[in-house]
Amino acid sequence: MSDMTETPKSARTRLLPLAVIAVVAVAGALTLRDVLSFEALRENREALLAFRDANYAGTVAAFILAYVAIVAFSLPGATVATLTGGFLFATFPGALYNITGATIGAVAIFLAARWGLGERLAARMEASDGMVKRIKDGIDENQWSMLFLIRLVPAVPFFVANLVPAFVGVPLWRFAVTTFLGIIPGAVVYxxxxxxxxxxxxxxxTPDLGILFEPHVLGPILGLCALSALPIVLKAVRGRKGV
Incomplete structure (x- = not known):
């Protein structure tokens, strides 16, 4: 059914997943800030380690599911969850569990956003002209580079990097691949x-979470950012020469 013939009921149905995410996110921000915190991890560390030792596979499954929920519903505590992955499972395979949970959660919110608004927004941007169309075309021409770039740049909030691609018509598989690979550096560090x-x-x-911005860590990440941006710069240079 096209946007022109879509009924109010079907429009509300499309927006339902986003509405649920928004409600849960607000409720989580109000009620879970003290639960998903470093202090809570400190206080419950012995119980968590005992549960892990008694049921490793169950702990892995529960941890990944919890991480998926935190990301999918934009709940507070993503950083604490990443630290918990390292605390319980060491740097490896803890980083793999963190990356897996974050990627699945990101895909979930991406799909909700694309189903609710993304497809219609992308179609309208494609049908428009002027600045809006040029922005859409610029993103389309450099999707791989842009997707990697927004994942690697520490200043870009994770939820923003999940929503923007959904609103400009990025294919799901491309979003999933760039999310999984793009978050590896930061996930490994934390x-x-x-x-x-x-x-x-x-x-x-208290752990030093500013380590991500120390020169020996930030330098390589910025190098990857520059590498991701290189195709965009080259295209821009070639475009100017061709004018």
């Missing part, structure tokens, strides 16, 4: 911090 939480807890300290 998972490694989580892997050292045992010693941090013993000293009564």
């Amino acid at each position: 998972t490694s911090v989580g892997a050292g939480l045992g010693a941090v807890f013993e000293r009564g300290e």
